[in-house]
Amino acid sequence: MLDPIQSLKEKMVLACKVLQKQGMVDVYGHMSARVADDRILSTPHMPPGKVALRDLIIIDMDGKKLEGFGEPNGETAMHTSIYKARPDAQCILHYHPDELVAVSVGAQGLKVVANCGVHFYRGTPIYDSPILIRSSQLGDKVAETLGDRNAVLLRGHGGTVVANDLDTLLRLGIDLVRTARIQIMAASLGPLKTHSETECEDMVQFHERPNANRRYVDYYISEVVD
Ligand SMILES: [Zn+2]
Numbered sequence: 001m002l003d004p005i006q007s008l009k010e011k012m013v014l015a016c017k018v019l020q021k022q023g024m025v026d027v028y029g030h031m032s033a034r035v036a037d038d039r040i041l042s043t044p045h046m047p048p049g050k051v052a053l054r055d056l057i058i059i060d061m062d063g064k065k066l067e068g069f070g071e072p073n074g075e076t077a078m079h080t081s082i083y084k085a086r087p088d089a090q091c092i093l094h095y096h097p098d099e100l101v102a103v104s105v106g107a108q109g110l111k112v113v114a115n116c117g118v119h120f121y122r123g124t125p126i127y128d129s130p131i132l133i134r135s136s137q138l139g140d141k142v143a144e145t146l147g148d149r150n151a152v153l154l155r156g157h158g159g160t161v162v163a164n165d166l167d168t169l170l171r172l173g174i175d176l177v178r179t180a181r182i183q184i185m186a187a188s189l190g191p192l193k194t195h196s197e198t199e200c201e202d203m204v205q206f207h208e209r210p211n212a213n214r215r216y217v218d219y220y221i222s223e224v225v226d
Contacts (some may be wrong), residue, residue: 008033008041008166009056015170017224019047019095024177029158030073032059033166034083042079052101061135071219075132081139082146082162089162096158099180104153104167110179112195113186117179119172119207121150130156144183151176167213170220184186 012031018186025048032042038061044052057068061084063076079092101114103110110117110124127145131138132153146152150172151161161176163169186192195203206212 005035005041009151011166012041012043012052012056013051013172013225014221015093015166016043016048016051018170018220019093019173020047020140021224022174022177022220024097024173025049025095029093030075030079031091031093031169032079034089034092035173039066040079040083042072042076045073046070059128074134077136077139078133078142078160079139081136081143082160085140085143086146086148086162088164090164091166091169091171092160092162094158094160095173097177097180099184100159101176101186102157104155104159106158108183108187109194110116110151110153110176111183111192112179112200113192114179115195115203116175118181118195118200118203119155119175120149120151120179121195121197121204124153124176125149127152127154127157130154132157142182167217171213171216174220 009104011150016031027047029048029049030043032040035041040059042057042059044055044057055070057070058066059072061080063080065072079086082089082092104126109126112118112121125141125145133139133142151159153159159176163172
């Protein structure tokens with residue numbers, strides 16, 4: 001049987017390659033996932049789309065490296081603070097797509113204007129500072145702003161997404177950017193119509209059925225493997 005940490009590592013490398021292919025990560029951005037005994041698997045301080053299995057590192061809940069050759073990324077404190085505040089969060093993506101930066105500084109905030117945005121119907125708060133999250137004090141503030149939601153925007157900086165598994169994390173990570181992109185496109189057409197809470201709840205139930213992410217994730221992964 002495949003070692004569960006090895007399987008998680010392989011999924012993480014593929015998820016980063018998908019985000020790179022979609023233009024959603026570049027030089028910066030990072031992904032992590034909780035493993036047993038309060039240890040965290042993380043991409044290191046390097047472009048996430050270029051990470052190979054051997055580059056992944058294991059850190060503890062204080063961000064100290066336990067295993068691997070790479071160094072922890074500069075915003076590790078954001079990951080550890082969120083894991084401490086959210087026992088339900090199993091994995092985290094932090095990235096800086098232009099679409100998220102644009103919406104993070106707009107007056108409207110992120111709106112559910114398309115079906116790909118229904119995951120975010122409970123609201124996507126904005127952390128109101130562009131300063132990088134390089135200390136546990138700042139990490140705690142981002143975790144506090146995130147609250148019990150699945151995504152937070154950081155003003156003029158990017159976004160952070162949390163999920164229970166890597167497939168869902170990848171889906172939410174892509175869908176958050178697509179939602180922002182559609183909102184930006186639609187804004188030039190006049191006032192926006194947004195999905196109602198009832199419409200979102202109806203669709204979220206559909207998204208949360210077992211294996212709902214399989215077809216979605218398989219499509220994107222097929223784009224990055226031969
Ligand atoms: Zn950042």
